[in-house]
Every structure is written in structure tokens, then in C-alpha cells.
Amino acid sequence: xxxxxxxxxxxxxxxxxxxxxxxxxxxxxxxxxxxxxxxxxxxxxxxxxxxxxxxxxxxxxxxxxxxxxxxxxxxxxxxxxxxxxxxxxxxxxxxxxxxxxxxxxxxxxxxxxxxxxxxxxxxxxxxxxxxxxxxxxxxxxxxxxxxxxxxxxxxxxxxxxxxxxxxxxxxxxxxxxxxxxxxxxxxxxxxxxxxxxxxxxxxxxxxxxxxxxxxxxxxxxxxxxxxxxxxxxxxxxxxxxxxxxxxxxxxxxxxxxxxxxxxxxxxxxxxxxxxxxxxxxxxxxxxxxxxxxxxxxxxxxxxxxxxxxxxxxxxxxxxxxxxxxxxxxxxxxxxxxxxxxxxxxxxxxxxxxxxxxxxxxxxxxxxxxxxxxxxxxxxxxxxxxxxxxxxxxxxxxxxxxxxxxxxxxxxxxxxxxxxxxxxxxxxxxxxxxxxxxxxxxxxxx
Amino acid sequence: xxxxxxxxxxxxxxxxxxxxxxxxxxxxxxxxxxxxxxxxxxxxxxxxxxxxxxxxxxxxxxxxxxxxxxxxxxxxxxxxxxxxxxxxxxxxxxxxxxxxxxxxxxxxxxxxxxxxxxxxxxxxxxxxxxxxxxxxxxxxxxxxxxxxxxxxxxxxxxxxxxxxxxxxxxxxxxxxxxxxxxxxxxxxxxxxxxxxxxxxxxxxxxxxxxxxxxxxxxxxxxxxxxxxxxxxxxxxxxxxxxxxxxxxxxxxxx
Numbered sequence: 001x002x003x004x005x006x007x008x009x010x011x012x013x014x015x016x017x018x019x020x021x022x023x024x025x026x027x028x029x030x031x032x033x034x035x036x037x038x039x040x041x042x043x044x045x046x047x048x049x050x051x052x053x054x055x056x057x058x059x060x061x062x063x064x065x066x067x068x069x070x071x072x073x074x075x076x077x078x079x080x081x082x083x084x085x086x087x088x089x090x091x092x093x094x095x096x097x098x099x100x101x102x103x104x105x106x107x108x109x110x111x112x113x114x115x116x117x118x119x120x121x122x123x124x125x126x127x128x129x130x131x132x133x134x135x136x137x138x139x140x141x142x143x144x145x146x147x148x149x150x151x152x153x154x155x156x157x158x159x160x161x162x163x164x165x166x167x168x169x170x171x172x173x174x175x176x177x178x179x180x181x182x183x184x185x186x187x188x189x190x191x192x193x194x195x196x197x198x199x200x201x202x203x204x205x206x207x208x209x210x211x212x213x214x215x216x217x218x219x220x221x222x223x224x225x226x227x228x229x230x231x232x233x234x235x236x237x238x239x240x241x242x243x244x245x246x247x248x249x250x251x252x253x254x255x256x257x258x259x260x261x262x263x264x265x266x267x268x269x270x271x272x273x274x275x276x277x278x279x280x281x282x283x284x285x286x287x288x289x290x291x292x293x294x295x296x297x298x299x300x301x302x303x304x305x306x307x308x309x310x311x312x313x314x315x316x317x318x319x320x321x322x323x324x325x326x327x328x329x330x331x332x333x334x335x336x337x338x339x340x341x342x343x344x345x346x347x348x349x350x351x352x353x354x355x356x357x358x359x360x361x362x363x364x365x366x367x368x369x370x371x372x373x374x375x376x377x378x379x380x381x382x383x384x385x386x387x388x389x390x391x392x393x394x395x396x397x398x399x400x401x402x403x404x405x406x407x408x409x410x411x412x413x414x415x416x417x418x419x420x421x422x423x424x425x426x427x428x429x430x431x432x433x434x435x436x437x438x439x440x441x442x443x444x445x
Numbered sequence: 446x447x448x449x450x451x452x453x454x455x456x457x458x459x460x461x462x463x464x465x466x467x468x469x470x471x472x473x474x475x476x477x478x479x480x481x482x483x484x485x486x487x488x489x490x491x492x493x494x495x496x497x498x499x500x501x502x503x504x505x506x507x508x509x510x511x512x513x514x515x516x517x518x519x520x521x522x523x524x525x526x527x528x529x530x531x532x533x534x535x536x537x538x539x540x541x542x543x544x545x546x547x548x549x550x551x552x553x554x555x556x557x558x559x560x561x562x563x564x565x566x567x568x569x570x571x572x573x574x575x576x577x578x579x580x581x582x583x584x585x586x587x588x589x590x591x592x593x594x595x596x597x598x599x600x601x602x603x604x605x606x607x608x609x610x611x612x613x614x615x616x617x618x619x620x621x622x623x624x625x626x627x628x629x630x631x632x633x634x635x636x637x638x639x640x641x642x643x644x645x646x647x648x649x650x651x652x653x654x655x656x657x658x659x660x661x662x663x664x665x666x667x668x669x670x671x672x673x674x675x676x677x678x679x680x681x682x683x684x685x686x687x688x689x690x691x692x693x694x695x696x697x698x699x
Contacts, residue, residue: 035592039583046571355567358528359628360556360584362549438528442567 036365037372044373047345058341059381062418065331066385067392070414072327074393076320077405083312093135093268094170094305095278097123097285099261101301103311116299118261121253123288127264130284133277135269138167139249141262147199147245148218154202158244159219161252168194168246170265178213178228186248191255193217193224196242197232219245222255278302331417334381335425342374342429353433354441367434374426375419382418386411472540475635475667476502476525481534483520483690494520495531495690502669504635507662509681510671517690519640522671526561526638527554539635556585560629564641566621568613568628574600575609578628585632599627603657619650626657630666637661639670643677655680 048055096102100113121139128137141161147154162168165180181192200212209229216223224247233241249262268277282302289299346353353366361369390406397404483495494517502508512518523529524536527543530551536544539558546554560581561567568577578596587595600609603623613621622642629637639658643651655677662668670681678684682699685692 035583035586035588050571351567352569355569356580356584357552358526358555358561358567359581360552360632362552362584364549365552365584439523442528442563 036361037368040365040369040372041376043369044376047349047373048377051345054341054344055377058338058377059384061334061337062331062378062381062421063334063385063388065328065334065421066382066414066418067389068327068330069324069417070386070389070410071392071396072323073410073413074390074404074406075396076323077407077410078393078397078403080313080316081403081405084309092271092304093274095266095274095281096301096303097127097264097266097281098301098303102303102308113301117289119264119300120262121249123285124262124264126288127266127281127284131266131277131280133268133273133280134266135273136166136170136267138162138164138170138265138267139262140167140171140265141249141252141260143220143252143256143260145219145245147203149203149216152203152205154199154243156243157199157219159247159252160244161247161249161256163249167265170267173230173233173246175228176231177210178226180228181248186250189248189250189254191222191224191251192227192248194228194230194246195226196230196244198240198243199245200226200229202243217245220256274304328417331421334378334418335421338374338378338422339425339429342370342426343432345373346370346429346433349433350436350441350444353436354438354444357436357438358442363434366436367430370430370433371423371426374430375422378418378422378425379415382415385418386414389414473503474501474537475504475506475539476500477535477537478524479535479537481521481524481531481536483517483524483529484532493690495524497534498687498690498692499534500685500692500695502636502667505662505665505667507658507667507680507682508669509678509684510669510687511673511675511678511684512687512693513673516687518671518673518687520690521687522638522640522669525636525669526559527551552584556581557632558635560626560632560634560637562622562625562629562637562639562642564644566613566618566625566645568621568624570613573610573612574605574616574624574627577613577624578631581628581632595631596627599631600624602630603627617650618646619653622646622650622654623657626654626661630661635667637666637668639668639672641672641674642670643672643674651677 099116099119104110124137124139143159145157145159147157163186168180185192200209203217204212212226216225266277266281268274285300291299394404479499481495481498485492510518524531531544575596578599579592582592582595600606603626605623643654658668672678683697686694
């Protein structure tokens with residue numbers, strides 16, 4: 001027994017008396033050539049350290065590219081998040097029934113929808129009576145008015161008439177100062193209102209917000225007493241969502257007439273009930289409009305808030321692709337920088353390549369070495385680029401003001417993209433190194 | 446089998462085939478070159494660096510190849526070392542026909558069968574002595590711990606055990622050449638192939654290196670030294686002189 005027999009546990013224990021010598025073909029399998037890969041990695045690090053200026057230039061090339069892509073992606077994701085959270089404030093348990101859909105894409109459709117019957121209070125009441133899957137219902141009507149108080153004037157105000165007061169919750173607004181009105185006040189048709197903070201700041205300049213409570217404002221030729229001020233909702237795409245005046249629907253009917261088509265809001269208790277509630281409400285409404293199952297058109301629009309999100313994503317998808325594509329061009333430039341520098345590196349290290357080949361490095365060993373060098377530098381550049389991309393996005397978000405989403409996904413994307421750039425741009429230089437003639441290479445200085 | 450068929454097979458194989466050639470490592474015959482040509486295409490005309498070189502080297506021999514510059518001895522050395530392939534002819538090294546091999550197979554042969562010692566040492570400047578010696582083992586796929594051990598032993602064999610962590614620029618010329626010799630021997634190759642090994646060394650150091658070669662030869666290594674210096678060639682046991690791409694003289698002196 002040779003003393004070596006104990007030192008070869010790899011021999012699967014079947015024949016431990018003999019030393020197992022792997023044939024060259026098996027020894028050259030990639031996972032057993034780990035030594036060469038490791039060597040390539042350390043050579044890469046040493047060479048990157050050796051040529052600091054060159055490494056720095058390469059890194060800058062890659063970092064700029066990755067920064068651009070990551071910043072753009074992060075900002076886009078942040079915007080998406082803002083939009084999604086804004087439009088889903090009513091939650092996925094709410095749908096609406098109205099005369100016209102919220103999004104109309106053609107003039108023909110607009111004319112067609114206008115010929116439909118108005119949605120009226122009785123429709124809402126019918127749904128409220130018969131829809132078992134519905135939890136609460138409410139109605140709302142909108143009108144754009146001018147708000148006035150003394151000499152102060154505020155144009156483009158959204159007058160929103162609602163009932164019952166549960167509509168505040170369905171709308172996703174909450175009170176900041178004062179109170180919502182009571183059902184009895186609403187039923188009595190009182191001239192009271194709850195206003196968004198923009199109304200107060202515009203009509204009551206230089207006055208603390210509490211002082212607006214109990215004060216009167218004028219809109220549509222009628223006087224309303226402020227009983228509550230809403231918490232600010234902020235802006236979306238530069239448009240304020242806080243220039244709103246809520247009044248009871250009963251009063252709106254009295255003062256502004258019932259000639260406007262209203263919107264019926266229906267909320268279910270849980271999201272899974274939504275579909276059933278939609279079916280029931282649709283049946284009730286079709287019945288009220290005398291539609292048989294043969295009629296393809298409902299004669300009204302039943303929609304969830306997904307409509308907005310779908311419109312938003314279809315409108316922005318192309319913009320996103322173009323933006324990301326443009327910023328990716330800087331990555332291509334970075335790749336060209338890497339290729340250039342790798343070519344210089346190969347030329348400078350011809351002698352080294354010759355030595356390695358003389359002692360047994362094969363083409364793919366040399367190829368791998370230079371590829372690893374290219375990928376190492378681009379991956380490091382990718383990591384730094386991701387960090388600075390997040391930084392840039394954070395700065396922009398700070399200036400514009402929207403929440404940021406730092407996702408692991410985009411970090412992985414940045415590093416893997418830069419690594420792919422490394423492979424692609426390192427391939428040609430590495431191939432040139434790999435096919436150098438060892439004699440010529442050894443002769444070079 | 447009749448006697449006639451035996452006679453035929455012997456006759457044909459002795460001319461052509463490998464059945465008569467050393468196929469196992471224990472054969473005496475290490476190198477067999479048959480009618481080796483190397484032709485370079487220089488545009489319009491063809492230059493024959495070697496035209497029809499044939500010789501054999503037995504295992505454990507100490508051979509010097511000499512000749513003036515331009516004689517073709519560098520070309521011959523490149524062929525022996527498997528850095529290049531002949532345009533025509535056969536080259537059997539340790540039972541393998543090297544003449545027809547592709548780049549990667551040649552790399553494998555260089556890794557396993559040939560240990561190079563160059564005039565200008567050709568060490569990796571940024572790597573330590575130990576790492577330089579490990580280099581052939583890395584490409585041979587030897588795992589780390591064993592690789593270290595083998596490289597240390599090889600350095601100890603050339604009396605450089607205390608210089609393992611030094612880089613080439615921290616070593617004298619003689620020490621560098623000994624690192625190169627350790628690198629050449631670390632994989633236990635069939636031949637140690639030295640190209641003007643003392644060309645960059647002073648006389649005293651040259652003397653040391655040649656003594657080391659002698660010791661290695663006594664230990665059983667096959668050594669081929671390519672040189673144009675007569676006193677270096679005279680240390681070998683056999684001298685092949687090359688002139689104009691042909692063997693001019695092949696003499697055994699010891």
C-alpha cells in the first residue's frame with residue numbers, strides 16, 4: 001500500500017489501494033480548472049492596481065453609463081409608484097358608474113356617449129337597494145366654479161357634491177381642521193362646505209388656517225360656510241389636488257339643478273367581492289335602461305381605477321423605453337473605452353502572454369484571463385455606477401419631490417449590464433491575446 | 446501468424462508507423478525526428494529554415510545543439526519545445542506525434558513534457574519566485590496546496606528556498622535563472638530545454654548554472670542546451686552542429 005492511498009478520498013472508496021490519476025481530458029474540465037480561473041482573477045486585480053490611471057479612466061467610462069441608466073430607471077420607478085399610489089387611494093374595492101367613461105379616445109365615441117341617458121340619483125338608489133354584494137354606495141357630481149371671498153378670487157376650483165358623507169372615505173380624503181358635515185346637515189340641504197387647503201391659502205391669505213373655519217365663501221353665486229379643511233393631497237404632474245370644495249349633494253341639486261349626470265360610487269367590503277358587485281350593479285343598471293342581453297352597449301360606463309393606471313402605463317411605456325435606450329448609449333461608449341484599454345493592455349503584456357503560453361497556457365486560458373480582467377473592471381464600475389445612479393436619482397427626487405424606490409432589481413440590472421458590456425468589449429482584445437504566436441510573443445519586449 | 450506476415454509488418458512499420466515507436470514512458474527513446482522541414486513563406490520566395498533534419502535522443506541524455514546565428518538552431522529549438530510545428534516530417538516526443546497537433550494540444554505538451562529555460566529568464570516581473578514556479582502547475586490544473594508544495598520543493602532543489610517571496614527584480618541574474626530552472630522542472634517534464642541559458646550571465650554565474658545542469662543530468666533529467674558558445678556546448682555529452690538548416694555534425698563526446 002502506498003502512503004498516498006489515504007490522501008485520495010475522491011476515489012469513491014471503491015479502490016483506495018491505488019492512487020487515482022484523472023486523465024487529461026477530465027482534468028481539463030472547467031470546474032477542475034478553477035486554479036486557472038483564480039489565477040486569472042488575481043492577475044486581473046494586480047494589473048488593474050498596476051495601471052491606476054488606466055483603470056480610473058475605464059471606470060469613469062462605465063460609471064457614467066451605469067449611473068445614467070440607474071438614475072433613469074430609479075426615477076421612472078419612483079414616478080410609477082407615485083402614480084399608482086395616487087390613483088389607488090380609493091382602493092381596489094371601488095368602482096364607478098357614469099354616463100361617459102373617464103377616458104375617451106375619439107370624437108365619435110364622445111358623441112355616442114353624450115347621447116346616453118344621464119346617470120341620476122334614482123340609479124344609485126336602485127343599486128343601493130338591490131345589490132347584495134355592494135357594501136356602500138355614494139354619488140358625486142363635479143362642476144368647475146370660481147370661489148370668491150370679498151376681493152379674493154380663486155378660479156378653476158373643483159366643486160364636488162357628494163352624499164352620503166361616507167363618500168369622503170371612498171374618495172380617500174381626511175379632515176385636517178374642523179369636521180365633516182353630519183347626515184342631518186346634509187339632509188337639511190344646508191349651505192356648508194369642506195374645502196381643500198388650497199382654497200384657504202388663496203381666499204384667506206396671511207391668516208392662520210384655523211381662522212377660516214366658520215367663515216363664508218361664495219361659489220356659483222351661493223354662500224357656503226366652511227366647517228372643515230382637508231389634509232393636503234399634494235400635486236400630481238404639477239397639478240394640485242387640493243383646490244376642491246366639497247358640498248352636500250342635496251344642496252347642489254337645489255342650487256345648481258339636477259341637470260348634470262352624476263357618478264355613482266360603489267364600494268365592496270373586500271376586494272374579491274368586487275367582481276360580483278360589478279355584475280350585480282351592471283345587471284341592475286341595464287335593466288333600468290331596458291337593455292336586453294343582445295345589446296352590446298351597456299348605455300353607461302362601469303369602471304375601476306385601473307382605467308387610469310392602464311392609460312398611464314400605455315402612455316408612458318414608450319417614453320420609458322426611449323429614455324432608457326438613450327441613457328444606455330453612454331454604456332456603449334463605456335464599452336468602447338474598455339475595449340480600447342484592453343487592446344493597449346494586451347499589446348503591453350505580449351511578453352507575459354508568451355511566457356504563459358510557453359509554460360502551458362492554452363488559448364482559452366489566455367482568453368479567460370483577459371475576459372475576466374475586462375469583466376472585473378466593468379463589474380466594479382457597475383457597482384459604483386449603481387451607487388452614484390441612486391445618488392443622482394435621490395438628488396433629482398429631492399428637487400422635484402416624489403418618493404424614491406431603490407430596488408435590488410435595478411442594482412442587479414446595473415451590475416449585470418456593465419458586466420455584459422465587459423464581456424462584449426473584452427472579447428476581441430482577449431481573442432487577439434489568445435491567438436498570439438508564442439514565439440513572436442516571447443521575442444517581444 | 447505465418448513468418449511472412451510478421452516480416453511484412455516489421456518491414457512496413459519500421460519505415461512508417463508508430464507501432465515501433467516508444468509508446469510507453471519507459472522506452473529509452475525520448476525524441477525521434479524524421480526528415481523535419483520548416484519552410485517560411487516570405488512573399489514570393491520560400492525560405493527553408495530546416496531542410497530534412499533527422500535525429501534521435503535517448504532518455505537521460507545531455508545534448509547540446511550549436512551553430513552560428515541563422516543556422517536554423519532557433520527554429521529547431523522551437524520545434525523541439527513544441528512552440529511551433531514543422532512544415533513537413535515527423536516529430537515523436539515521448540511516444541506522441543507532435544507534428545500534427547493543434548495549438549491547445551501543443552500547449553498541453555509544453556505544460557507536461559517540456560521545461561523551458563530562456564536566455565532572458567522570462568519570469569513574470571510582478572510575481573514572486575514561488576508564483577513563477579507555480580505557473581506551469583496552475584495551467585496543469587494542480588490544486589492549490591499540492592501546487593505550493595511542489596513549487597517549494599523545486600525552489601529548494603535549486604537552493605532558493607529562502608528567496609521564495611522575492612520578485613525577479615529583487616534577485617540576481619543567477620538567482621533569476623535558477624528560478625526559471627525550478628519553473629522548468631516543477632512539472633517533472635521529459636526534457637529540460639535551455640536556450641542560451643548563460644547568455645545573460647557573467648562567467649562565474651554561468652559556471653554555477655552549468656554545474657546545476659550537470660547535477661540535474663546526474664539526477665536523471667534529459668537536457669538539451671541550445672548555444673553558440675563552445676565551452677557551454679562542451680559540457681554536454683553529445684553535440685549536434687547545425688549549419689544552413691542541416692545537421693553538419695553529430696558527435697558523442699562523453
